[in-house]
Amino acid sequence: MSNGMASCARIGIVGLGRMGERIGRAAIQLGHEIVATHDVVAEPFALATNPDLAAAPRVQTLDEFWRVPMDMVAIATHGPTHCPYLLEGIERGNRRFLVEKPLATSLAEARLAASAASAVGARVVVNHGRRYCGIYDALTTMDGSDEMGSLRSGILTMGAGGLGCMGIHFFDLFNRALGRPRSVYATLTSPRGVNPRGDEFTDPGGTVVISYEGGRRALIDMGDDVGVPGRMEFVYERGRVVIESELEPWRILRRPAASRELPTSRYGTPLEEVSMPDFRPCEIIYATSGAITDALSDGPTVSGIEVGVESMEVYCALRWSALTGAPASVPLPAEAEDIRYAIT
Ligand SMILES: NC(=O)c1ccc[n+]([C@@H]2O[C@H](COP(=O)([O-])OP(=O)(O)OC[C@H]3O[C@@H](n4cnc5c(N)ncnc54)[C@H](O)[C@@H]3O)[C@@H](O)[C@H]2O)c1
Incomplete structure (x- = not known):
């Protein structure tokens, strides 16, 4: 800027x-x-x-x-x-x-x-x-580092915030960390009660698997039957970042230097925790x-605006997948791009 x-x-x-x-x-x-x-x-x-x-x-x-x-x-x-x-x-x-x-x-x-x-x-x-929160750049800085290796997956579990309302923030975060989505598979849950912003809105939760270029993947589980705050994990070849609560310092766990080169199949190798310097929470x-x-x-x-278009693309892909019962490849067919969803 x-x-x-x-x-x-x-x-x-x-x-x-x-x-x-x-x-x-x-x-x-x-x-x-x-x-x-x-x-x-x-x-x-x-x-x-x-x-x-x-x-x-x-x-x-x-x-x-x-x-x-x-x-x-x-x-x-x-x-x-x-x-x-x-x-x-x-x-x-x-x-x-x-x-x-x-x-x-x-x-x-x-x-x-x-x-x-x-x-x-x-x-x-x-x-x-x-x-606008530099803290998330740490995910990319660690990606490919000697200590952590390549970032392979992102996982979010969270309660009933709606995939269109809350989920879309995380589609954007995962796009930013993991790259270009290739396909999306989703199943939906049913909202319990009326949408807090009005009964004209329908914003189901559900489970979404996003496959990115290069074999990276994200899993978002936001069932309407769950009422818990968000928790994330980013999993690298040799370690993981655990975000128990976004506004509190993250945990970084990684293999000690001596065991870094062991094969991934030695998954039982203990991880050590290192501190995260300069944590600034992403307050709204x-x-x-x-x-x-x-x-x-x-x-x-x-x-x-392209960032908003790309997060909408993931949202529309997950709805198309849930409708067709199959993974949705990105780019979507025109008929999937045209469907309007009552989200906010
Ligand atoms: N970026 C974020 O972190 C973040 C956080 C919360 C909400 N949001 C988004 O902000 C938007 C508003 O959310 P909110 O929590 O403030 O909802 P809200 O229901 O509290 O407020 C929306 C306001 O818009 C008004 N409004 C609706 N239609 C209008 C129209 N046609 N013309 C003029 N006013 C109109 C409503 O009367 C209401 O006062 C949503 O799209 C939501 O997803 C973003």
Whole structure:
């Protein structure tokens, strides 16, 4: 990222729920000005809980919102309006956006938005917040090191957060660590009760196996019948990283130097634990601040629209796999790219 509009940018926020509040809070902390806010409900969460946002100018209609001059537009509504609002914002002449994940509700819609942004040179950041947390770079730094060897797999187990809502963050993280997905196999579970963001949304959990180029793989197990926080493991040839809780220091276990060259079939070789220096947790306001700064910067994006398209590709592949009962190869057939999912 290079400095584009580092300070005091004019920011508009549409969607004033929990995430709209975080974006507003982070933007104000960074010294930016909230020049327009809009939400369809009378007393949205962000205005009820954050006096700074309650004091910012609020407009009643989307048309009024677009008429306010803004340096950056944050779209923190529910999934089905992310892309339509992005397209309308581009049409109205805006050129910098922070869009919440999931970028879209179908892969075709995500691709359309990416083309529209590219056609006019709009800078679109998709808030896959872990992209702004350097701690995850450690996974790649260790990949291929003498101590750990090649990264072979990533595993996430977690409760009922929905594969479209929470799972998509991890599809992006695994894409970042493991490379280009080749195929996806999934089975789904059934959500218990109504989706917390409204009964118009259906976001099943399930079990997903992603195969990446070079034989790497990821396993994501997020059943609706489980209510536990996320836990991850990244498994290398000669060691593993255990992330019991993302906000607490990770455990790094690896073979001692003397047993490094033993064959993998000697899997019983004991591992030693080493400390992880410079652990900085990926707290959500810190990550969101990174996304705002990315949207307001120039040069290559950290989490640009292509990142949102790629995570949607994994999501649509898993749904296609569950529908067809077979592994889904990526790229998907056009009919799979066109299906819309009621996710947010
Ligand atoms: N990046 C992250 O870490 C992260 C974390 C939480 C949520 N999110 C994403 O942010 C989005 C919002 O989530 P949330 O937790 O704030 O949900 P929420 O339900 O708390 O808030 C959404 C707000 O958007 C408003 N809204 C919905 N449709 C609208 C429309 N057409 N026009 C104007 N306002 C509209 C709603 O009235 C509500 O106030 C979701 O897509 C979610 O996946 C991202």
